[in-house]
Amino acid sequence: MQVSMEINGKAVSIDVEPRMTLADCLRHHLGLTGTHVGCEHGVCGACTVMVDGAAMRSCLMLAVQADKAKVVTVEGLSCDEALSPLQAAFRKHHALQCGFCTPGMLTTAHALLSKEPQADETRVREVLSGNLCRCTGYTALVEAVLEARDAYQGGQEA
Amino acid sequence: MKLPSFEYACPATLAEAVRILADHEGEAKVISGGQSLMPVLAFRLAAPSVLVDLRNVPGLDRITITENGVHLGARVRWCDIESHDGLRKAHPLLVQGISHVAHYQIRNRGTVGGSLAHADPAAEMPGLAVACDAEISVQGVAGSRLIKAADFFDGALSTVLEFDEIITGIRFPAWPSGRRWAFEEFARRRGDFAMAGVALHFDLDAAGRACNAHVGVIGVCSHPCRLTAVEEVINGNVVEEDLVAAAAKAASEAVAADVTGDMHASAEYRQALIGVLVERALAHAQV
Ligand SMILES: Cc1cc2nc3c(=O)[nH]c(=O)nc-3n(C[C@H](O)[C@H](O)[C@H](O)COP(=O)(O)OP(=O)(O)OC[C@H]3O[C@@H](n4cnc5c(N)ncnc54)[C@H](O)[C@@H]3O)c2cc1C
Ligand code: FES
Ligand code: FES
Numbered sequence: 161m162q163v164s165m166e167i168n169g170k171a172v173s174i175d176v177e178p179r180m181t182l183a184d185c186l187r188h189h190l191g192l193t194g195t196h197v198g199c200e201h202g203v204c205g206a207c208t209v210m211v212d213g214a215a216m217r218s219c220l221m222l223a224v225q226a227d228k229a230k231v232v233t234v235e236g237l238s239c240d241e242a243l244s245p246l247q248a249a250f251r252k253h254h255a256l257q258c259g260f261c262t263p264g265m266l267t268t269a270h271a272l273l274s275k276e277p278q279a280d281e282t283r284v285r286e287v288l289s290g291n292l293c294r295c296t297g298y299t300a301l302v303e304a305v306l307e308a309r310d311a312y313q314g315g316q317e318a
Numbered sequence: 319m320k321l322p323s324f325e326y327a328c329p330a331t332l333a334e335a336v337r338i339l340a341d342h343e344g345e346a347k348v349i350s351g352g353q354s355l356m357p358v359l360a361f362r363l364a365a366p367s368v369l370v371d372l373r374n375v376p377g378l379d380r381i382t383i384t385e386n387g388v389h390l391g392a393r394v395r396w397c398d399i400e401s402h403d404g405l406r407k408a409h410p411l412l413v414q415g416i417s418h419v420a421h422y423q424i425r426n427r428g429t430v431g432g433s434l435a436h437a438d439p440a441a442e443m444p445g446l447a448v449a450c451d452a453e454i455s456v457q458g459v460a461g462s463r464l465i466k467a468a469d470f471f472d473g474a475l476s477t478v479l480e481f482d483e484i485i486t487g488i489r490f491p492a493w494p495s496g497r498r499w500a501f502e503e504f505a506r507r508r509g510d511f512a513m514a515g516v517a518l519h520f521d522l523d524a525a526g527r528a529c530n531a532h533v534g535v536i537g538v539c540s541h542p543c544r545l546t547a548v549e550e551v552i553n554g555n556v557v558e559e560d561l562v563a564a565a566a567k568a569a570s571e572a573v574a575a576d577v578t579g580d581m582h583a584s585a586e587y588r589q590a591l592i593g594v595l596v597e598r599a600l601a602h603a604q605v
């Protein structure tokens with residue numbers, strides 16, 4: 161089936177099988193391997209992308225369901241070579257070790273702060289609790305997201 | 319695992335969606351949010367020949383509050399319930415219960431109708447529907463019908479829906495002012511399926527005694543149910559310490575015959591847990 165989407169600001173049109181998940185479509189058809197696939201059944205959060213502004217698990221969505229949607233992946237979070245404030249906060253706080261969960265953490269945190277720039281620690285913990293990380297112990301992740309809030313005040317998307 | 323192969327249909331009307339289901343005689347499946355169906359397909363527990371996506375069917379995503387209660391369209395998502403302005407006042411128990419459903423990203427896609435049709439024994443929506451005497455509306459080729467939530471679930475992951483029927487919405491009866499209510503569940507992590515949960519509400523008569531008690535439980539039996547034995551303990555009495563303890567004991571006894579264990583928790587554990595949750599719920603019941 162033919163699917164047209166806007167991915168990280170660029171229009172794409174591709175032919176996919178209906179059973180192709182959005183995650184596999186991004187990785188295998190479009191070469192956007194920043195989106196990671198951990199569990200393939202919705203429990204780890206590594207595959208999180210933004211679809212029409214909301215965080216979603218791309219392994220729990222068919223590519224054909226993203227027809228006409230705007231998709232933002234981890235590759236779309238920084239506009240040029242520089243790190244976004246959220247990414248910079250991750251680096252500063254050592255919020256990643258092996259990096260497997262990182263794309264999902266970044267997209268989830270970006271979606272959250274874009275909608276709720278005032279999110280407090282409880283809210284950040286609640287939202288990130290759906291994403292599994294085997295390395296960091298989460299404390300650094302929470303600190304990084306809390307620090308990055310400043311960049312999201314005033315509604316501009318960092 | 320990769321999903322089994324299927325065809326995909328995205329009809330623009332309910333009638334067309336129902337027609338496709340009927341034509342495939344049980345081989346087609348509806349996909350709404352996909353947050354339960356996609357894992358089922360990934361584990362290859364089902365291999366439908368066609369998926370019928372409801373996303374273009376108009377009118378299913380509305381939340382309506384009237385004097386007859388709260389009506390949720392089948393495509394209303396968990397995040398819609400969470401962010402709705404009037405709902406917390408119109409049905410506080412519903413909003414509180416749904417706050418426990420799944421994680422952030424899943425809440426942006428998962429829907430009311432999908433949860434009802436999937437009928438997970440530990441899911442909040444089916445439990446709330448049974449606890450609150452809700453009515454589910456469905457549409458098939460032969461027409462529409464209303465099914466009481468109490469008659470809708472007939473086993474784990476099983477409902478009385480026919481293969482050509484689509485859930486269109488659910489109505490919760492109006493919520494009188496002054497009603498006492500509580501929702502308590504226990505899960506290892508917020509957003510995970512509960513090992514057990516309780517949704518309860520009751521009213522107070524002129525003398526301050528509880529009446530019209532509804533006590534619904536999830537996660538302990540094959541499908542959500544009301545514990546009438548516990549309701550009988552509560553009705554006609556003032557809710558104080560001794561009554562709370564008696565109700566908790568009655569709850570553990572009431573589920574004894576049906577309670578099932580699995581890798582998450584043994585039957586004995588769940589039986590004890592349901593008593594504790596009923597105790598907490600009654601002790602914390604608020605207006
Ligand atoms: C990691 C994880 C954790 C979760 N935790 C919880 C939790 O704590 N509590 C909870 O309640 N849920 C939980 N869920 C499930 C989630 O809430 C689902 O969104 C919900 O159960 C199904 O809704 P859906 O719209 O995604 O349905 P789908 O996945 O699209 O469909 C589920 C089933 O319902 C059928 N169906 C869908 N819509 C209709 C309709 N309108 N009429 C007839 N049949 C229909 C489908 O054919 C399918 O069989 C969790 C899911 C995941 C992946
Ligand atoms: S790969 Fe999608 S949630 Fe794990
Ligand atoms: S950094 Fe290794 S899983 Fe999170």
